Amino acid sequence: MIGSLNTPRLLLRRLRLDDAADLYEYLSDPQTYRFEPGEPLERAQADARAADLAASPHFWAVVLRSTGKMIGQLYLAQITPLEHLTCELGYILSPAYQRQGYGAEAAGARVRQALTADGMHRVVAHCNPQNTASWRLLERIGFRREGLHRQDIFFRRGAAGEPLWTDTYVYALLAAEVARLP
Helix, strand or coil, rough: CCCEEECCCCCEEEEHHHCCCCCCCHHCHHHHHHCCCCCCCCHHHHHHHHHHHHHHCCEEEEECCCCCCEEEEEEEEECHHHCCCEEEEEEEECCCCCCCCHHHHHHHHEEEEHCCCCCCEEEEEEEEEHHHHHHHHHHHCCCCEEEEEEEEEEECCCCCCCEEEEEEEEEEEEHHHHHHCC
């Protein structure tokens, strides 16, 4: 597993405790949770979340090389069964830094690393079909849509406590496909 990874504009590295202030900036923003589970965090919650993420080998800070500011996070973890050599990708980018190509740059670099140097066979990702920016990002970095899971997950409940089910697109990229990417 890598220690850090540089792209033209970004540094990808393990999250640290001192990322809490930057983490708070976007995890306190209600826009962040439109397609994600959870609710906006208070500062103390962001401090605790930074500690949790820093303790995990699966979370990576997305940092602007020009300023050192953390603008998002990546999640990449091998899923079971381990012999299938498959990882799952996830990402959250600060709303203030979306639509500038940072998400594709970060996710694309980390996925390439997983499928080449880390020896993975396949990386999968899931997103809400209404999250156009997310599925377009996945397609931009070479993922193929493999399916639609109908009403398979919920992050919110209605007024009567009933689950508000949502659909999920399933995407994947194979190691054999990395060579054909731009």
